[in-house]
Amino acid sequence: MTQTYCIKKMLGIEDPNIQLEEIPLEFKKSKEVNHMILQGKLTYTPHYCEKCGVVNHSHQDIIKNGTKISTIKLTHINFQPLLLRLKKQRFLCKHCDQTFIAETKLVERHCFISNIIKRTIAMELREIQSMKLVAQHLSVSNSTVIRVLEKVGEPLASKYLYLPQHLSIDEFKSVKNVSGSMSFLFLDAQNHRLIDVVEDRRKVHLIDYFMRYPKDSRYSVKTVTMDMYSPYLEVVKNCFPKAEVIIDRFHIVQHLNRALNTFRIRVMNEIRNKSATDYRKLKKQWKLLLKNEWELNFTDYKTDRLYDGLMTEKMMIDYLLSLNPRLRHVYKLVNDLRFALHNHDFEQFNTTLEESKKYALPRKVRTTVQTLFKHQKGIRNACLYTLSNGAIEGVNNKIKNIKRSGFGYRNYSHLRARILISYRLTASRFEPKALHYQDELAHQGE
Numbered sequence: 001m002t003q004t005y006c007i008k009k010m011l012g013i014e015d016p017n018i019q020l021e022e023i024p025l026e027f028k029k030s031k032e033v034n035h036m037i038l039q040g041k042l043t044y045t046p047h048y049c050e051k052c053g054v055v056n057h058s059h060q061d062i063i064k065n066g067t068k069i070s071t072i073k074l075t076h077i078n079f080q081p082l083l084l085r086l087k088k089q090r091f092l093c094k095h096c097d098q099t100f101i102a103e104t105k106l107v108e109r110h111c112f113i114s115n116i117i118k119r120t121i122a123m124e125l126r127e128i129q130s131m132k133l134v135a136q137h138l139s140v141s142n143s144t145v146i147r148v149l150e151k152v153g154e155p156l157a158s159k160y161l162y163l164p165q166h167l168s169i170d171e172f173k174s175v176k177n178v179s180g181s182m183s184f185l186f187l188d189a190q191n192h193r194l195i196d197v198v199e200d201r202r203k204v205h206l207i208d209y210f211m212r213y214p215k216d217s218r219y220s221v222k223t224v225t226m227d228m229y230s231p232y233l234e235v236v237k238n239c240f241p242k243a244e245v246i247i248d249r250f251h252i253v254q255h256l257n258r259a260l261n262t263f264r265i266r267v268m269n270e271i272r273n274k275s276a277t278d279y280r281k282l283k284k285q286w287k288l289l290l291k292n293e294w295e296l297n298f299t300d301y302k303t304d305r306l307y308d309g310l311m312t313e314k315m316m317i318d319y320l321l322s323l324n325p326r327l328r329h330v331y332k333l334v335n336d337l338r339f340a341l342h343n344h345d346f347e348q349f350n351t352t353l354e355e356s357k358k359y360a361l362p363r364k365v366r367t368t369v370q371t372l373f374k375h376q377k378g379i380r381n382a383c384l385y386t387l388s389n390g391a392i393e394g395v396n397n398k399i400k401n402i403k404r405s406g407f408g409y410r411n412y413s414h415l416r417a418r419i420l421i422s423y424r425l426t427a428s429r430f431e432p433k434a435l436h437y438q439d440e441l442a443h444q445g446e
């Protein structure tokens with residue numbers, strides 16, 4: 001008794017109606033895999049007949065009537081599947097003369113894979129690994145893993161009721177579809193919890209999506225942190241009329257750096273045929289050129305094989321800028337803007353932008369400046385608030401890894417379920433309930 005009790009506990013069989021038999025473990029080899037087989041029995045006194053519903057008052061109306069054996073895949077131990085050969089009690093109802101079979105929470109009806117394995121699959125799906133690997137490790141089929149994915153992922157989606165006061169939004173590359181394969185995700189900017197994933201990031205789709213939330217929660221959104229993708233501005237205006245837009249500081253800097261880097265490449269290519277050494281300097285020192293000017297070292301003299309004699313970082317930059325006066329211009333502009341941003345000084349940022357109108361700039365850089373003008377308000381807020389999109393970039397990175405682990409996804413809903421499971425599935429959340437989904441549905445129908 002105590003031994004089988006311990007084994008039951010250890011395996012996580014919670015049903016008190018299941019009794020394990022005290023006979024030695026059986027081993028069987030099939031399809032090159034060793035199986036371990038436990039024997040058990042499931043029996044109890046039913047409260048009512050499942051066929052006609054008659055209540056089993058005196059325990060005389062429903063009698064035991066033989067057993068039916070079903071083999072259940074229980075779990076996986078030491079890289080071997082553990083099977084439970086379960087004798088399920090069959091009952092005969094004297095009222096309607098029909099029979100029915102004992103039920104257990106261990107497996108769903110007509111299913112041979114235990115809920116213990118399904119729970120393990122759900123937990124494994126939270127980690128970055130391919131679904132094929134999960135199936136292999138638990139010796140179940142790929143489609144079993146996908147079924148669990150669909151069943152567990154679905155209830156984790158947003159219920160369209162609540163929105164946090166501070167949103168952080170971004171897009172990610174998802175599966176190939178008509179919309180150019182960009183999807184949208186958003187999270188609570190304060191506690192960094194993922195709220196939902198939306199298939200299509202285009203304006204109309206997002207507005208349709210957010211309009212599903214009640215007006216109260218949409219109007220309570222105070223800030224939205226985003227990158228400089230202008231259709232989002234319209235979405236905010238339509239769906240969250242009381243919210244302030246904050247442009248993520250990192251994205252502003254990234255934009256500026258890209259402009260500077262593009263121009264460096266242009267100068268470098270122009271110089272190519274004139275001076276091979278200068279070309280090489282511009283090519284190799286791209287990182288130094290992007291470094292913040294106020295962080296350049298001007299005290300440590302070092303040798304560098306690109307230069308003769310001892311040089312500091314500051315001296316090298318001075319040399320690079322002397323190659324082209326326009327590069328010096330762009331370099332100064334980018335650094336002034338970055339410095340203002342670094343000090344949360346919007347006044348300074350704006351003055352610098354205004355002054356840049358007075359002199360000619362390369363076309364690409366001018367476009368960047370114009371984009372910054374367009375998002376002025378959001379940039380001002382970036383200087384006022386401390387909120388940023390750092391957390392969402394982390395989520396984005398994980399999504400990339402999930403996609404890579406499965407060698408890409410063709411089915412958007414599977415990718416979405418995977419993302420929701422890895423961010424929203426907590427051990428407590430799906431304890432017994434989420435997997436006894438059929439029970440829930442049955443209750444809803446009542």
Ligand SMILES: [Zn+2]
Nearest residue numbers: 049052093096
């Ligand atoms: Zn009956």
